[in-house]
Amino acid sequence: MNTWEKLKPKGDQYMWAIIFALSIWGLLAIYSSTGALAYKKNGGNVEIYLFQQAGLLLMGFMIMLSVHTIHYKYFIGVSKILIWLTYPLLIYTLIWGIEINGAKRWVSLLGITFQASDVAKLAIIMFVTRELARKQDTIDDFKKTFLPILAHITAICVLIAPENLSTALVLFATCFLILFIGRVKIRHLAIITGSVVIVGVILFLFLFLVPEKAIRGMGRMETWKHRMESFGKHENNPDKSYQNDHAKIAIATGGVFGKFPGNSTERNFLPEAYSDFIYAIIAEEYGFTGALIMLMLYMFFLYRAIRIVLKSPKAFGALIAVGLSFSLTLQALINMAVAVNLFPVTGLTLPLVSKGGTSILLTSVAFGVIMSVSRYIEQDEPESETEKLDENSVNEKEIVAT
């Protein structure tokens, strides 16, 4: 089998189709919505963002195809190394991170600038699935199995939260779902739920009972409070609800079939129309029909991923595929929820669709892993039902994978 033959997209063809459709769709939406940005920053060179995004997507595809050729069992080893690399990376970001729009989320390493949380996301999901798969036999043991996993999840999320609360929350929810699918005892999950509710209530009370002055200067707490406030009440000050208002105007003017591609008017008024609020532009240009189709694409992708886990419920591969899919879909759903004002404003992008930089490449890695699972589970189907992980056999291959 030569290299090119191997690179042919294999696995669930529906999922490949969805990935492809979303990328192309995103490309069109970005070309339409970056006009104002192009004039502001690049003297009217409108194509620059189109080519930039196309290039990134192309690189992403190459990554996806390459990653999906690697058998997913190698990721088991990678995940253990990755998790221990993630901690210093997150701490480094918190201290020496680059601040963009008031949040310190970015790091620059070896000339590449990226969000540490994107790496952490991959790492913790892979790690949790690995642990779950490895300890299926002792899954009910609170001390040996459950507590160490929870400790890692909490530690990662706590490190991300100060600068990027929404990502931390999405990540926590994803891990929770993986635990649920991974047969963790409902009683243990209830403990998590309980603690989260308590912590949440305390944090909420802290934000709203402590006087404004005290909160000021405590990182991004003020931003969180204002976002929740402006979401909660109907804002009469058009300056404060500007983004939401214009997102709604965009969606409302779309109608059933939209204004057709390239005809958005709100792209000139809506800040971040090409990333955080791209769903509003899609709803404007492609209408109710388009918005619904995009929603369905993500949901269908997740459905296909869940099908894998239903086929081979105990496999590490199935868990990691559904975990990553869930993480991506949840991010997409929240982005869309923000655009239609079902959720307070967060900084989450729409995977594959939003204009992005290195995050596209890391998203591609995630898709690659998912597709690898899809590909090899179909190939190995007969054995995969009974697949068990033997730690020793994995450790041998760790070196190869890294």
Place this chain on the structure above:
Amino acid sequence: MDSSVKRTILFLIFCVIGAVFIVRLVFLQLLDDSYLRSAQNNVLQEQTIYPARGLIYDRKGELLVYNDAIYDLTVIPEQVKNLDTTVFCKVLGITKNDFIAKFEKLKRGKGYAPYRPSLFEKQLTIPMYAAFQEKLFDFPGFFVEVRTDRKYKHSNAAHIMGYIGEVTDRDIEQSDGYYRMGDYMGISGIEKTYEKDLRGVNGVRYILVDSKNRTQGRYKEGTFDTAAIAGKNIALSIDQVLQDLGEQLMRNKTGSIVAIEPSTGELLALVSSPTYDPNLFIGRDRGNHYMELLRDPTKPLFNRPLAAPYPPGSIFKVLESLVGQQEKVLTPATSYACHHGYLFVGCHAHSSPNQLRGAIAISCNGYFCQVYRSIVNNPRYHRVEEAYNSFHDHVASFGLGKRLGVDLFGEGAGFLPPATYYDKVYGRYRWQALTTLSLGIGQGELGITPLQMANATSSVANRGYYITPHIVKAIAGKPNPNPEYNVKHWCTVDTSYFPIVIEGMQDVVERGTAYIARIPGIEICGKTGTAQNPHGKDHSVFFAFAPKDHPKIAIAVVVENAGFGATWAAPIASILLEQYLTGKHDTRPALVERMLNGNLTHRDDSIPATKSETF
């Protein structure tokens, strides 16, 4: 938990999420059209149509204030091409550097865009405008826009008219969205009090504009447009001729004139001197003129007739005569001897003793000190303060010591000391008539505004009541717009006590201290006052009404630091009475000449007010 239950749970989660999104999208996109309408702001522009401001007339229908066109030079920078800057600057009377600076300033301004018109030069002069009209085709991109501003036909009555100016942020906030940045509103005077009547109602025109703000036409053929409603015209109660004569007579003097029609409370003249030309407050130099006037040491912006409190001096004796009778301590036959004064209050040489009428005519200080003493030490009351309070309330019923409620801004309350005031100064129960004796001759702590003086005269002329003085006679042809100004405010002194006092006041003019004010054929009743004050020479005060029966005019004149009431205030009042009642003032040319030319601005403050008598 087995996998089929899990499958159901997952399936349900999906269904719920999907349903929530679909419901939300249906609502936003298909059902709710509020955001659809706000989206139209992108293309619909609301233009305000400003109505003409109401005109202002005097009581005889003479036009006082009208609207004048002013010309603003605007520029659409994008369209400026091949401009001959030299010619342009010459027409505008600026240098090339000014031109460059102006353009730089324009570009830094808020909301600047090369395709949008910006104000280049405010309020061109007429010659500039004419020159521009001629050469406009040479200056592509420049346009002259016409606005209206106020114009004052007679250049007088500045304090009554007030002025209009640009609204402040606070005005905009308080107007419930009526005013916008750059709008004009009344800032003082009649323009402020009757702003809502004068301004009319703004109209709205909806225009469709493209993304570059270029007009594309009317929105739905103007179905939603509303027409502007012009402001209402206002007729003032002022007599322009009387007002103008009053201002001329007060030229080079500091003081006030207030003339009222007693039967209606209408203000016939309201002079504050020094004054200024209201036309200074329009046009491009408005701000500079305002600052100049503000810095002027003679305080021309101060509205003296409404706000300046003066000790009334001897004119207060008229009120004392009335209160004394009401309190039953004085009758027309009461007689007191005067030996050049009473205790420490001096008096001039005159025949003695006198009865009430004679005492008023010669303004006997000794007599009225006795009257004041009998009122305040009245044995009918247990305590001095009770008697004093009764005196205070009677005097207050003539409108003293409180704001009357005139329809102009800046009215002062004056000061009529209550008993508690003396309690504070001297201690409770530690004062009596002699302690406050200077009140008996209208001195002491008393502060009365010229408006209150005229109103008190009006009350005497009406034999016991006044109608709140006001300046608006009709709005949009409807007379007496405010029912408040139809109410008779009755004084607490019985009508029957007035005739003897009025006789005395007539004697003042016929054969008393104000003989100079006599006009053959007109029965004038008046009283002079010479008010001591800490600012220098005595104030010359006079109030009067005429004719004696069915009075048509009540007048109060105060000339600051001018000496005896009879020297300046009485003749000025007399000339004005003659003018108002006969329509001319030519019977005493020498007197008119002397009053018009009298210049009291170089007042000699080195003469201290040592005299203790008042007339």
